Amino acid sequence: MKRDMDILRQVVLAAEDGTLKTIAEESAAIRDHIKLALEAGLLGGPEVGAGHRPLGLLGLTPAGYNFAELARNTVIWGIVAARIEGSVGTTSFAVWLGLLEAEHKKRLKYAD
Numbered sequence: 001m002k003r004d005m006d007i008l009r010q011v012v013l014a015a016e017d018g019t020l021k022t023i024a025e026e027s028a029a030i031r032d033h034i035k036l037a038l039e040a041g042l043l044g045g046p047e048v049g050a051g052h053r054p055l056g057l058l059g060l061t062p063a064g065y066n067f068a069e070l071a072r073n074t075v076i077w078g079i080v081a082a083r084i085e086g087s088v089g090t091t092s093f094a095v096w097l098g099l100l101e102a103e104h105k106k107r108l109k110y111a112d
Contacts, residue, residue: 001029001036003093007029007030008042009077010030011034012037012043012060012064013068013071015037015042015043015059015064016064016065016068020034034058037064038058040063040093041064042060042061042067043058043060044059044061044064070097070100070101070104071100080100080103084096
């Protein structure tokens with residue numbers, strides 16, 4: 001599986017609005033990214049049985065809420081995605097977070 005930040009964003013925002021279980025039925029790629037979000041600490045929930053976590057009980061962790069806040073604005077998301085795609089093509093999750101945060105700060109600066 002190759003990580004797709006657009007799908008990861010979709011998963012986190014669906015967890016926030018309560019539609020994660022519904023979108024999980026759409027594709028294997030979404031289910032793979034749900035696992036990735038769990039491993040990254042963006043999603044959490046009670047374990048049932050041998051480490052199984054029912055989709056209906058998954059929710060955002062504090063890190064997941066932070067990512068959702070940074071990723072929610074489609075204009076900012078598009079700016080950051082275009083910057084990455086136009087320069088390095090792909091990058092780490094940490095760099096994505098840093099660029100999203102920088103773009104938010106830039107807009108806050110101009111809001112004064």
